[in-house]
Amino acid sequence: MLALGGGSWRVNEFELDEDGSLDIDIDVRDNSKNSFTPRIDMKTSRQAKEIVEKNLPNIKSGKISWSSMGVGLKTVLLGEGN
Numbered sequence: 001m002l003a004l005g006g007g008s009w010r011v012n013e014f015e016l017d018e019d020g021s022l023d024i025d026i027d028v029r030d031n032s033k034n035s036f037t038p039r040i041d042m043k044t045s046r047q048a049k050e051i052v053e054k055n056l057p058n059i060k061s062g063k064i065s066w067s068s069m070g071v072g073l074k075t076v077l078l079g080e081g082n
Contacts, residue, residue, distance in 0.1 A: 022062030
């Protein structure tokens with residue numbers, strides 16, 4: 001999954017809650033000179049979700065969250081129907 005970020009992603013937290021939901025928090029370094037916060041596009045977030053669901057098929061719920069310098073960039077929900 002880190003390869004998707006081109007080296008600018010760092011998994012800050014990977015936690016399985018008591019109810020079985022998975023929370024992944026990713027810190028994103030700003031590697032562009034043209035914007036204050038990096039952009040996580042839909043294709044990239046969908047690919048990250050597919051990687052997690054393929055490799056952890058028993059996860060029924062949870063989320064992947066990206067942030068940069070305390071600013072939330074994107075959240076993708078994991079699990080059935082998402």
